[in-house]
Amino acid sequence: MANAASNLSTLFGTQVCEELMAFVDDEQTLAAAREVVADRSLPQEAVQDGGITQALQRIDTGHSPKVVLADISHSLDPEGDITRLVRKMGPSNSLIVLGTSNDVSVYRRMVSLGASDYLVKPLTPELFDDALSGLDKQSESAGANQLGRLTVLVGVRGGVGASTLATNLAWIMANEENLSTALLDLDLHFGTSTLSLDVESGGGFREALENPHRLDKLFLDSAMTRAGDKLVILGTEEPIEEFVDVNPDSIDALIGEISQDYSQIVVDLPRHLLPTQGALLAAADTVILVSDQTLAGIRDVNRITQAMTSLSTKGRIVRVVSRVGGERAAQVSKADFQKAMEEPVDYFVPEDAKTLTVCANAGKSIPSVSEKGNLTKILRTMAADLSDYHPPKKKGLFGLVLGSKKASKG
Structure with missing residues (x-):
């Protein structure tokens, strides 16, 4: 000490x-x-x-x-x-x-x-x-031992695409950056993370949240759904008529347990849980606030930022404007949106209705459907920023020839 x-x-x-x-x-x-x-x-x-x-x-x-x-x-x-x-x-x-x-x-x-x-x-x-x-x-x-980097995404308005971002950022970290990644979908009744990647929801997530004292590696493994070699998902689809009594400390305990085995932890946090998850927000390495180009979005990004400042969040706050362009006209222009924000916008994520429709129907990630699209490019940039991933440098022709000569000598 x-x-x-x-x-x-x-x-x-x-x-x-x-x-x-x-x-x-x-x-x-x-x-x-x-x-x-x-x-x-x-x-x-x-x-x-x-x-x-x-x-x-x-x-x-x-x-x-x-x-x-x-x-x-x-x-x-x-x-x-x-x-x-x-x-x-x-x-x-x-x-x-x-x-x-x-x-x-x-x-x-x-x-x-x-x-x-x-x-x-x-x-x-x-x-x-x-x-x-x-x-x-x-x-x-x-x-x-605990190396897990914690990223929390919050949609400040409904329908702004925060869950889509969370799912695809986790997928990129796991499949393209080759990092062990856990995705937590805390929308217990209407979460879409497992649906988006065409996998079944696990059976023990609710019990883990209601009984944090039962958490151990074996119990947690049984609650996770594997969505690839490097990606696991904790999500559920609870009956709409049932109230889920989430122990206030269970999410903290869950993060602590997961961080021992996964280098990246991505949490999709519904905005209605914000008042109860001050400790989670304070502990996050990065909190991403996702909005659309509306006056209400400006208001709510600024309000949540102010609330988080009072929590002394240890990490940084990243502001993202999603669903930019496309058929739906924005209420506020990019320039006016930037001026009205107390802090600058970090990322503008373009709308790509065609790709998103294919992804939803096929249960596939955005990069696997549109490998070179503009939406995929910005998602890869965001994922690398969040995970601190640096792609390996490609060898030029001279490096390849030199490496081949060294290998032949060996």
Whole structure:
């Protein structure tokens, strides 16, 4: 845990320590926590009285210290409080829960709710320091193993083609860039990712979202649909009359599990889920906001951008105007659209109704139907930008001849 970044900062209206904050409920625990904080050259204000209730008041979604110790001794709803705090902290930060019950079933329950560790009172400096050291080792291991780059696409208006973009960008990453790619379609009732590539939906995606504590590699593999050697899809077509109770923490847990095995993770996020997925947006390497050339599109891109700025999204925000040109006249010209945007548009994606019709009827990707079309070219550029893919350099005639001579000598 680096001490260089341990100074207090006003991340969300009140002073917090970016490395560590402890929220405890009694004098003995306060003293023990402050001893550890002092030994690690962190400010004494990193330890606060008030337990998990105070932690929930101080921490906003997307603005969390890297490690939080939260005392649940006086909580009236400990499981609910832990769930809310984990959701606010996001998948990249760690929660240590402090309680009074010395029962292994309680430990397991805390971990299933998203806590990284559970400690039993009385807290000693040695116990707290050992827990922090353990998290440091876990973080180093995770940094070495979790290489998945996370891209989230959001259609700011209905029918702007965000799902089409998500499906085809994932397909290009897997089939042309040869990168292991996972596509998550979070429109659980009307998603089109599996339909677009003519594969069957998996059977366990809903259960994975409703029961994140069941997530493991074997369970996840059974829920995935393979759409090629390098591409898997998590999608479902749930009955319209059934409400799907998605656990707020399940998507974070799902991303964490997938990122261990796939270098690219593309998430098609319906806009109605935006209010519940602050942690996902904050953790994304790239968030793509897709709009059409309308006044409503301008308004909503700017509104979502402002909301995401408050989340301190770690990655960049890419603005895409889709379905440009074609038969449908734009409400706003390109020039006026650019002027009205608070940030410039990154990509204008052309309309290609003929290709899209063939793709929809055949269940094929856009590049496989129109290999050299303008739409395919812009999609390849976008995919390489998102995945940081650099195509291998082609050898010229001189290089080929030289390489042939070297091979013959060998």
